[in-house]
Amino acid sequence: MSDSIYRPYLMEIEQIVEETPDVRTFRLKFRNSEEGEQFTFKAGQFGEYSVLGEGESTFCVASSPTRKGYIECTFRKAGRVTNALANLEIGDTVGFRGPYGNTFPIEQWEGKNLLYIAGGIALPPMRCVIWNSLDLREKFKDITIVYGARSVSDLVYKHELKEWGERADVKLITTVDPGGQTPDWKGEIGFVPMILEKAAPSSVNTVAILCGPPVMIKFTMPVLKKLGFQDKDIFTTLENRMKCGFGKCGRCNVGKVFVCKDGPVFSYEQLLSLPGEY
């Protein structure tokens, strides 16, 4: 840990990928290599990314802990900090504090089928655990990824979707909202809950990991229940506005639970016991 709990690590932007017109992925490496060697994290954890002078913004680490020497983050240009981040170039400096929060219980998923369901910009917080499970592929049974976006241009990680689509050990289903397709679109057309119901993955010995906009979650949950998933076998990662990242600034709580300390990963069973402050 650094000498001050508020001091960010200084990171150098090593690579920038333009995922969509307003979504970017940065690969960041530690300017201080000693800090980089000591740094560890697990799938599901998040950090505070900053442009010094503009402020901090909260995102999950988007790269897998199995990939050493760097971290990646994916963000949409939306507010002051993310717009400032988007103006940066390779070689520029980004501040990073973390890792914070809990993790996906990936060890408990060994020997099971994994069903990842994501919508739009919610694939980045799940990409970490997807790659984590793919890098430890032999520990899991079938891996299915269902990913939807409003339009083809809104799909993030296009190069990785291609790779996952080509892999024999991954079942990838991509979909875009009606009207969002291009003439050469080969994936599905329709909303995620509908496409999931059509694909009807088995719930036997399967864990579902779900992340997306509230409206997608609302209509996907009944489908998962219909497929036979238990509340304890459905996981999601929440985001609420945060400042500190470690339970002091007082704004990310959902009832008595702090997203930054107790989350961001929750089972659906846990969510049902909480008020809807997310």
Added chain:
Amino acid sequence: MEATRKLIRRQSLEKLYNALSETRKIYAPVMAEDKQITYCYNPSFAEVTFDHIRSTMSPKNVLFPKVENLFYYTNEKTESVISVLDLNKIPEVVLWGAHPCDAAAIDVLRSIFCWEIKDEFFAKRLEKLVVIGLSCHQSDEYCFCTSTGLAPDSKNGSDILLSRLQGGDYQAEILTEKGQSIVDSLPDLFEPVTGEQVVITEVKQKFDHRKVTEKLATSFEHPFWVSNSLRCIGCGACAYLCPTCACFDIQDETAGRKGRRYRSWDSCGFGLFTLHTSGHNPRSVQSQRWRQRIMHKFSYMPERNESLGCVGCGRCSSGCPVDMNIAEQLAALQNI
């Protein structure tokens, strides 16, 4: 350590005050011409009031400044340099004349700032702080310390607690090692107690905080929150006046290539507090924010931080521009 009692003469208080101010900064309450009570750094002893019921602002600023610099930075083209602050430069401070509610608030703040991860700024300021508490010989209709498990002569948080004696001298209860070392360094000022009675005000209990906590566990969706917050204008005054409110914002401020990252007081009563960039807001209306304020202090904190988030000072109610009275609301809540 076991508390001991001494007598300190009215005229010796000035000597104690001046002796302490030789090596430390003193943060003490001063009454202005308009009767506003303000905690100030290093006032002369003559300016310090002993007759205030409550200061307008709580003295929490001494441990949790309204604005606290977290670090400084310099941005070059690609390189940035961060300079952290030297916390050893934080001075030794005496909080003088804090009433028992404000002294007890220190422990509440600690339960947040030192919750698992220790906030180094708060911890260092606390380490360098000595609290000379002052029991209450008077109170008003807004006081409700006895409803939060405290009393006008509670010792929690004070290193030395002064209580007025009938004749105008003071009883000094030495409660901690820090307090004892002050007494040891100024033995001439402290005399054996005489048996003279202390003057302590009576504060009527308005609600039972255990009942409130119990009730809150099942009343998240109760219409109480809407009907009791319709008046609230979301000004946040309650949070800024509160001695235990610890929520903060973090912002950057830059001039040219140099700047600072700082934290500043914030309030859960503000709509922007929880607003997501997407426009979604988990607490989008004032009733949800009022519920959060009460729930945090009386339900979440007792469970998560093992400390009630309220000391009954009454400032949130006496300072509320639309006269929302928390003690009245909680008295009503425990019976809904």
